[in-house]
Amino acid sequence: MFNLNSFKSSKVLFSFNGIVLIVLAQLLLGGPDTISSTPRKPVSLKATVPVARLRAPGLEDTLSFSIVGDLMVGSSYPSTYYLPPYDSGTILQAALGVMQQTDLRLGNLESCVSDSAPVFKSCGTSQCFAFRTPVKFAQWYKDAGFDYLNLANNHSFDFGLKGVNNTLDWLQANNIRTSGTPQHPTDSITVRNTRIGFVSFAPHSNCLNLNNDTIVRAYIEDLKTRFDLVVVFFHGGAEGASKMTTPKKKEIFFGQDRGNVRHFARLCVDAGADMVIGSGPHVVRGMEVYKEKLIAYSLGNFSTYHQFNLKYPLNIAPLLQVTITKEGKLLDNKVFSFKQEGEGVPKPDSAMTAYKTIRSLSVKDFGFTGVNAGTL
Template sequence: MNWKLKIPILLCLLLLCQPVLLAAGNDPLTITAVGDIMMGSTGQRTALPPNDGESLFQEVSEHLRGSDLVFGNLEGTLSDGEEAGKCREDKSPWCFEFRTPTRYARHLKHSGFNVVNIANNHAWDFGPEGFRNTLETLQEAGIKCAGGTTLAFFEIRGKRIVVAGFSYKPSKYSYSILEIAQAVEIVRELKANHDLVIVSFHGGAEGRSAQHVADRNEVFLGENRGNVVRFARSVVEAGADLVLGHGPHVLRAMEVHQGKLIAYSLGNFLTYGLFNLKGPS
């Protein structure tokens, strides 16, 4: 099925990217997509919002609700356990681990989110137990997720939709953006059985010096974070209808490639504490 893309650019620039995809017959499908979400943590450093997070989304909920799909990148785990975090062994100042109380999932649901990406470098902050707790918590809240090898499936007004998550981390975290040929095959297979394929990816360098998208492999803190331009364009050419990027923690460029939107980084959206949000001085 062919989809035409209509993008209210102002909303995209205000961190709420809301493409409207028009299928044959002009039946619109609206998607609201935002960047990184970390609602508070009880990890190696505790930072929880007042009032148990009840007001976290109050200024934006009205803009989120109402779309067919409301998407965000969930940084960290949803868990109430006592799992050992990755920073117990890694004492580097660059080690960050995030564990959000499971009850905070209700804030996502109440604000309209029905799908989140967990294909990122914080999904396994508290090991396999923390990852499983995240999957179970999201399922109980009625929120689908894309990450690991989990795909998010929807059927909306007779249209079959799938969201797939890719990351630069090893395969246990997600499909890999480093294996572009494999990514192309995955997207082709998904497109053969779905009307709409949405690809979410976590990649690229981080911080204010990484605002410009480079058509090359990006290395950050010694890790190969992938060539996000080559990856994104390749999956579009394989059949992806929308590509949503995150990881750099800053806004990056968007482009329309072969009629499909690529957002290279939607930046930070709601990150309570523990994130450096200072802009250029």
């Protein structure tokens, strides 16, 4: 049985040194075969991001977030054919204006960032869905102002430990926070004197285990003692066009336990999370407010270039803006509607499909009628 107190007392769980990472990774993943033997230097836990946002009177004690789902702006594997034209500029261009309206920008990084890591994922004779974004293309995330990119997902380990370490090095060099791997389980950022802790979970290799309630609770409870707010990301649930409804049970996908995401998300809030953001099904799912805290069960695909199925409804690409108090209470939400066009470029959707779909699913699955529309 995992015992957080015993780990705290011996300074194991949250001391960032090589021995700790090995012990913790073995505990979470069940063996040394997916462990880095090189200790990592974490991003500073108390770095402050300067924010210069126009703020309406009375909103000084709030924080605002722009949040998107899966991001994979191009892959050089198995061929550079799968990369977008670089000289035409960032494929995130259409969303930049909306994203810059908020204090922070968050998303799920559905690839490693590396120019050279060899493929680790075993694909057999079928098409290999392994994603490796070159550094110069990953710069588009930095240019868009992303402050946090989640790594707890089923593609962060496509190129093994070299891919993970290359990605962590790039994120650190660009001052982008991350969480969810044994090499870098948690992170934080401070905005206008509010300290925000991040942790993320997934049922995949080299990730903090979404299906282990004890692990989930321990991380969140510990972060809650050290930070003002706790934001949780997860990558869970079955995939595909037919998986837009959030079931009240465990989801099995190709024999893998993808979690009971309702149970998981509410457990996170019960443990102290102030916002829970999901991805994984590649389609949008509904949202709910549980104990005054927002849970978004899936934000689908936002910018996933060339190798993703982008037939409707997998091309629905919401950008969720959330405003919460500095105590974590939800004040407002807006769903801005984009859709992926061509090979995977998010463009404004005048039909507001993302908003209408998420609102309908929120009412149907959770009885939540408070999903609001953002205007592009």
